[in-house]
Amino acid sequence: MRGEEDDALYREFTESNLYPDMDSEQIALQRTKTRGTILTTLTERIHAEEDDLEKNISRETENEPQNEEGLPTKDDGLEFQGVDPELVTWSGPDDPENPRNWKSSRKWNSCAVAAWYTLLGPFSSTMLSPAVSYISEDFDNTNSVLxxxxxSIFILAWALFSPLIAPLSEMYGRKPVMDISMWVLMCFNIGCALSQNTAQMCVFRLLAGIGACAPISIGAGVVGDLFNNDERGKAISIYSLGPTMGPCISSLIAGFIVNSVSWRWCFWVLVIFNGVIAGYGTICLEETYAPQLLKNKAKKLRKLTGNENLHCIYEVATGETILGKFEANLTRPVVMLLTHPMVFGLGTFMAIAYGCLYILIVTFPENWGGRYGFSSGIVGLMYVTMIIGYGIGIIVTQQCADYIYRRLTEKNGGVSKPEYRMPYLFVAAVCCSGGLFWYxxxxxxxxxxxxxxxxCVIFAFGVIPVFFCIQNYLIDMSPRFAASAIAAAxxxxxxxxxxxxxxxxxxxRHIGYGWGSSIFxxxxxxxxxxxxMFVAFYGERLRIWANKRTEKQQIKRDKKNLERLQRQQRKHAEDYERLHPKKDSSFSTE
Structure with a gap:
């Protein structure tokens, strides 16, 4: 039985209502003309973008959702609604089904699930840190590197396999990829709990790390789907808790577990927590990726009306092949990391801060247990110091960084710039450096x-601005390539x-904690x-120059893909003329 809403959609999108007083041949002709018009418009727009780049004209877009589909369209094809009656898009700029227009509670629900998912990976990464000595003893392992x-092999999986996740999220959406990844993570965490030797543990840890890749890769994309520049600060601050606080919480819990029961219970507790989060997310997480939502909407309407020609803009104007999507998502982050000075420079700072975070986490047992003689439970309790730092850092960073961003935007006549995210980042460098030296x-x-x-408290306080400021900057500096920039970092x-x-x-152990920490x-x-500092005061020109190089590469891909579609369109038009020589088929698909 169809509801009232489905009945309305049925009446609106059936072929007879969309093309009244037209026979099947006229409808086919009209469809071909319409698609040719869309492709021509997009092609002209790409050429205009190319001309603007040659003339040094910047095409920066403010508050645009991230869109990895590579189409130079506006508002997910809404501009073509009057051209193509069978185009499925939003009902208007304020359509409540567009993730950017969701109610606040609905946005924050999906943001919260993404944050929990993102926390689960780092949480899993260090769950065995306090138990390593017990595991090594059980497995007769005397090699400290092993x-x-x-x-750390868990984290290696993020570096090696994260680029493969983005194309999957384009093809199937954010939700299924993230949901499945959480269940995969749980399965291999069970494998870790049942491991009988060091080799098995390393293999299952690597596979579990692969399962945790999705939220690390596309979690920030969920935030970008939902919030614009002005709203994103609080969301990013919550999302950033996962990579920072997750490792400390798990180490704290594991410290008490290994002191009370077997080290295997570290993994069984992790499996239970993993299952709860995965179950909650599978039920509560909504799809936030606009292209996938429109594809789902078109699929539903095709089934409801029987009109198989209903489509969204991403189904008729995306010429990228599956292989091409994987190739672009595998190479673009690496290219941006190596050639985009903003991504490399800021990414280096973030990488060193993250590496130092894990240094503290893995050296806690030796320092507090070996040097200070604390029990395993008290060693785990020492991770509270970092959690305190994170908690204070979240509150202070979100308020101060957003205040600075708003004030600089007001002074610039209400026009925001990505560089306005940078001033508060200096706090991170001073606090992280001072905290390491102090510790x-x-x-x-x-x-x-x-x-x-x-x-440790001071260091943890300083880590929060690293993630908050840099991730916001990478999203703001080029919304179209934000996913690749985040992936590169x-x-x-x-x-x-x-x-x-x-x-x-x-x-x-060789040079001491003092000089070792001083080096970092x-x-x-x-x-x-x-x-x-250079980015904050003089970075705009360098950012625009670097973005132009990335945009030129994307324009080449767009032109190639649209040329492929236009060749297919011309062939379709020629076939139609050959089969219907008496009909008026004089139209251009160029």
Whole structure:
């Protein structure tokens, strides 16, 4: 039985209502003309964009949702609604089904699920950190590098496999990819709990890391789908809790578990938590990716009306092949990382900060347990220091960074710029560097435990602006390529998060906590002050220059894809003329 809404849609989108007083041949002709018009318009727009780039005219777009589909269309094809009666799009700019127009409660529900999903990966990554010595003892492993590898190989999976996730989210949407990834993560966490040797543990940890890739790769895309520039600050601050607070919470819990029961219960508790989050998300997470929502809407209408020619703009004007999507998503983040100075410079700072975060996490058991003689439970409790720092950092960063952004926007006549995200980032460099120095020398000189603990609080406070400011900047600087920029930074920081814990404990044992922490402290200052300062005050020209290079590459892809569609369109028109020589088929598809 159809409801009133379905009845209205049925009456609106049946072929007889869309094309009254036209026979099947006239309808076919009209459809061909319509598609030719759309393709011609998009092609002309691409040529106009290319001309603007040659003339040094910037085409920056404010508050546009992220769209990896690569179409130079406006409002998801709404502009063509009067041209193509069978085009399924939004009912208008204020359509409540467009994720940007959802009610606040609906937006925050999906944002919360994405944040929980994103927390689950880092939570899983360090759950065994306090238990490594127990696991190594059970598995007769005496190699300290292998012990660290059991922790960090999880993060290596993010660096290697994250680029494969974005094309899947384009083809199937954010929700199914993220939901499935959480269940995959749970299955391999079960494998970790049942592992019988070091090799099995490393393999299952790598596979579990692959399962956790999706939220790390496309979680920020969910935030970009839902919120514009002015609203995004609070959402990003909540989303950033996952990569930062997740590792500390899990290590805290695991510290008490290994002190009370078997280390395997670290994984069984993780599996339970994983199952609860996955179940909640599978039920409550909504699809937020506008192209996929329109594809779903068109599919529903085709089934409801029997009109198989209903379509959205992303079904008729996307010439990208599946192989091409994978190729673009695999290469563009790497190209941006290596050639885009903003992505490389800011990504380096974020990567070092993330690597240092994991250094602290994996050295806590040796420092607090070995040097200070704390029990496993108290060692786990020391992770509270970082959680305190994160909590204070979230509140202060969101308020201060947004205040600075709004004030600079007002001074610029109400026109915002991505560079307005940068001033507060200097706090991150000072706090992260100072916190590491404080923690390292306090531990090295075996001062009262409160001294290095305060250093951990300061460091954790400084990590929050790193994620908040840089991720907001990467989204703002080029909305169309925001997903690739975020992916590039994510890959970079994952490699650092993987590699730093492998050599840092050995380095600390040889040169001491003081000088070991000082080296990373100086690295934080070197990467967190000069380049962000340049970006804040002089970065606009460099950003526009770098974005132009990326846009030129995308324009080449767009032209190639639209040329493929136009060739198909011309062939269709020629076939029609051959089969219907007496009909008036004089129209252009150029």
């Amino acid at each position: 012990s660290s590898l059991m922790v 390292g020398w306090g531990a090295d000189k075996h001062m009262h435990w409160l001294f290095p603990a305060v250093g 994510s890959i970079f920081r994952s490699f650092f998060g993987f590699s730093f814990p492998l050599f840092a404990p050995i380095m600390f 402290s100086f690295l934080m200052l070197a990467t967190g002050i000069p380049f962000p």
